[in-house]
Amino acid sequence: MLSLIYLIAITAEAMTGALAAGRRRMDIFGVAVIAFLTALGGGTVRDIVLGRYPIGWTQHPEYVLLVVAGGLAAVLISRYMRHLNRLFLLLDALGLVAFTVIGCDVALGMGYHPVIVAMAGMITGIAGGILRDVLCNRVPVVFRRELYASVSLLVAMLYLGLEALHAPHDWNIAASFAFGLALRMAALWRKWRLPVFAYIHDHH
Amino acid sequence: MLSLIYLIAITAEAMTGALAAGRRRMDIFGVAVIAFLTALGGGTVRDIVLGRYPIGWTQHPEYVLLVVAGGLAAVLISRYMRHLNRLFLLLDALGLVAFTVIGCDVALGMGYHPVIVAMAGMITGIAGGILRDVLCNRVPVVFRRELYASVSLLVAMLYLGLEALHAPHDWNIAASFAFGLALRMAALWRKWRLPVFAYIHDHH
Amino acid sequence: MLSLIYLIAITAEAMTGALAAGRRRMDIFGVAVIAFLTALGGGTVRDIVLGRYPIGWTQHPEYVLLVVAGGLAAVLISRYMRHLNRLFLLLDALGLVAFTVIGCDVALGMGYHPVIVAMAGMITGIAGGILRDVLCNRVPVVFRRELYASVSLLVAMLYLGLEALHAPHDWNIAASFAFGLALRMAALWRKWRLPVFAYIHDHH
Numbered sequence: 049m050l051s052l053i054y055l056i057a058i059t060a061e062a063m064t065g066a067l068a069a070g071r072r073r074m075d076i077f078g079v080a081v082i083a084f085l086t087a088l089g090g091g092t093v094r095d096i097v098l099g100r101y102p103i104g105w106t107q108h109p110e111y112v113l114l115v116v117a118g119g120l121a122a123v124l125i126s127r128y129m130r131h132l133n134r135l136f137l138l139l140d141a142l143g144l145v146a147f148t149v150i151g152c153d154v155a156l157g158m159g160y161h162p163v164i165v166a167m168a169g170m171i172t173g174i175a176g177g178i179l180r181d182v183l184c185n186r187v188p189v190v191f192r193r194e195l196y197a198s199v200s201l202l203v204a205m206l207y208l209g210l211e212a213l214h215a216p217h218d219w220n221i222a223a224s225f226a227f228g229l230a231l232r233m234a235a236l237w238r239k240w241r242l243p244v245f246a247y248i249h250d251h252h
Numbered sequence: 253m254l255s256l257i258y259l260i261a262i263t264a265e266a267m268t269g270a271l272a273a274g275r276r277r278m279d280i281f282g283v284a285v286i287a288f289l290t291a292l293g294g295g296t297v298r299d300i301v302l303g304r305y306p307i308g309w310t311q312h313p314e315y316v317l318l319v320v321a322g323g324l325a326a327v328l329i330s331r332y333m334r335h336l337n338r339l340f341l342l343l344d345a346l347g348l349v350a351f352t353v354i355g356c357d358v359a360l361g362m363g364y365h366p367v368i369v370a371m372a373g374m375i376t377g378i379a380g381g382i383l384r385d386v387l388c389n390r391v392p393v394v395f396r397r398e399l400y401a402s403v404s405l406l407v408a409m410l411y412l413g414l415e416a417l418h419a420p421h422d423w424n425i426a427a428s429f430a431f432g433l434a435l436r437m438a439a440l441w442r443k444w445r446l447p448v449f450a451y452i453h454d455h456h
Numbered sequence: 457m458l459s460l461i462y463l464i465a466i467t468a469e470a471m472t473g474a475l476a477a478g479r480r481r482m483d484i485f486g487v488a489v490i491a492f493l494t495a496l497g498g499g500t501v502r503d504i505v506l507g508r509y510p511i512g513w514t515q516h517p518e519y520v521l522l523v524v525a526g527g528l529a530a531v532l533i534s535r536y537m538r539h540l541n542r543l544f545l546l547l548d549a550l551g552l553v554a555f556t557v558i559g560c561d562v563a564l565g566m567g568y569h570p571v572i573v574a575m576a577g578m579i580t581g582i583a584g585g586i587l588r589d590v591l592c593n594r595v596p597v598v599f600r601r602e603l604y605a606s607v608s609l610l611v612a613m614l615y616l617g618l619e620a621l622h623a624p625h626d627w628n629i630a631a632s633f634a635f636g637l638a639l640r641m642a643a644l645w646r647k648w649r650l651p652v653f654a655y656i657h658d659h660h
Contacts (some may be wrong), residue, residue, distance in 0.1 A: 069395070070451025078307050078395025079449050094300070097500070099509030101303030102364075109367035123449045150442070160510075163517035178591070185391045189478070191486025198485050200625045245479025245487050245531045273599070274655025282599025283653050294504070305507030306568075313571035346575045351656050387586070390596045 050146060050221060058111065058141030062087040062118035063129070064136055065180050069119075070126060072184050078097035078113060083119025084112065089148055090176035094151050094168050098158055137236060138229075141199075145228035148173040148200045149221060152207050153207035162208050170197060203228040254350060254425060261347030262291040262315065266322035267333070268340055269384050273323075276388050286315065286384055289321025294380035298355050298372050301319060302362055329422050341440060342433075345403075349432035352404045353425060366412055373408035374401060399439035401407040402446060407432040458554060458629060465551030466495040466519065470526035471537070472544055477527075478534060490588055491527025492520065498584035502559050506566055526569035542629050545644060548636075549607075553636035556581040556608045557629060560615050570616055578605060591597050601650050603643035606650060611636040 065086025069079040088105045095103040105111045122129065125222045129136070151172025155165040174197045181188040190197045202226050210220040234240065269290025272282040292309045299307040309315045326428065333340070338386065355376025359369040377396045378401045385392040394401045407428050414424040473494025477487040496513045502509040513519045530537065537544070544590045559580025563573040581597045582605045591594040611632050618628040642648065 049324050067451070072391050072395075073448050073450045074391070074395040075446035075448050077405075077446055078392070081395065081401070094506060096300060097511060098514070099511070103301060103303070104362060106302070106368045107364045112367055123340040126449070146384065160514060161517045162515045163520055167520065182386060183392060183395075183591060185389065185593065187480050187482070188486070188591060190481075191489065191591075195544040197489070201485075221540050222455050240487055242483035244479045244483050245474070245534070246477040247475050247534055270653070274551050274653040276595050276599075277652055277654045278599040279650035279652050280610075281650055282596070285599065285605070300504060307505060307507070310506070310568060310572045313569045315576065316571055330653070330655050386590060387596060387599075389593065405534070 057146050059118040060089040060139035062115035063122035066119035068184050079237035080116045080119050084115050086176045086180040087115040089179040090172045093175040095172045144173050146227050148203045161166045166204040170200045173200035194214040195240050199232045257350045261350045263322040264343035266291040266319035267326035270323040270326035272388050276440050284320045284323050290380045290384040291319040293383040294376045297379040298375045334376040345436040348377050351430050352407045376402045377404035403436045461554045465554045467526040468547035470495040470523035471530035474527035474530035476592050488524045488527050494584045494588040495523040497587040498580045501583040502579045549640040552581050553633050556611045574612040578608045581608035603648050607640045
């Protein structure tokens, strides 16, 4: 089940990455690279930081082909994608929770401290979007929009808390998705944002 | 022979990296860092992604000194470099093919799947230029100009195909250079580009 | 003693990172991420490049909490921080020397060549600031301002030179701090800069 959600999520992330590349008028090769990094970049950064080799997608070339195909498909259907905006926000939220839970599981299995496990979950959830934005030459949106990275952190904390209480794994996964999706959707609907720090005393 | 081409290529890449730094009015230390990353960054990213330690240049400090010297030399002769533009485009194309072939060889030797081997070749070929552009705060040109990253992909596919057919290694290398150089030069001369994806329905 | 300076330095770096995030109007989550990367990103890049696993902060979750707390504290006292500008320039200089010396020690202990050891010192000293600037979408200041990266290089060379002469370790550390702090402070006071390479013959 989590595997299926993962495949749907990386495809959806690849498609939104492709649109970001299109806003920068990249060629279709650039679209494919940005789609790949948006979808699989978070897991790549997590594996490098945790020292987990071989890196996930290097053992699953079918994931690479899937996300590249997803990115190129987004080019073909781009004129319809704005009508699918809500669907993609939902799939993106699914992906955020799935990536976070998977990232926590990987770090738990390697015996890292709970603080590091939560960070591994967040890195998996948000680093792909950060790489996408850096390569598209803009300040990462995950640091400025409706609750996003913080949803990942709270999901990680809930997941680790329930694990510590020895909750059944399936229930824990279900609770994480229910909580994470509800929080992210509510944040989008009510435009919840974290406080912004605007520092203007700049003497540099 | 491939070693000699490699040394020429990293020096040429370092020199073009230095010019990019000069367009951002960096100091000579910044020039040296950008020269280093442009020349050796692709191999570094490849080694990190494949988990190949120790990373290449850490065992060859003479490469580091060579590319830094190349970058600083470019500063000294910068006023003449625009007259050498065609020479540097040729050296850059040589480097693209050499990096791609070397990257494929590294991943082949580690037993990765052919899809990952081709990606290792491309990463080696293009990641240095991407790092250069990110640090110079611009959208990577490899995603927007005349065929470049796609030349790397096609060279990797040709190289892997000939390897699979058990072609003699020297012939395979020669064919890769002949094909890659011809394609890149033709793309520059005829201004061949991949289709661009311009996405303007942006409601963010 | 070096450990204490290290803790002070990562906290100070986190606080200056937070101000950079505030200039981009990030939310407090973005502030925490930039604070973390500014303070601990240099050591992370060094460990990844040298292949030193597990990465330092993954074994010290208290460092992660310290730098995040430092970043958030900077938000609270940001209106006073410009009055503390000189203090933070001093703490930043302390951190630059401490990071450089620690980075050299790590690479020395792994048996790398002196050129690579000096690079490990510099990477530890400057990569955090580079990551901060890339995520804040600007050209890294370490390549353009008063002597900074070059102070790190000279400190690394002095430190390695005294090590090679079998100077007592404490004396070596003391000499590195005295030299590095004096050079950085003099550079700030006298506005010493490296020559800038401004390349304007841009035909791209």
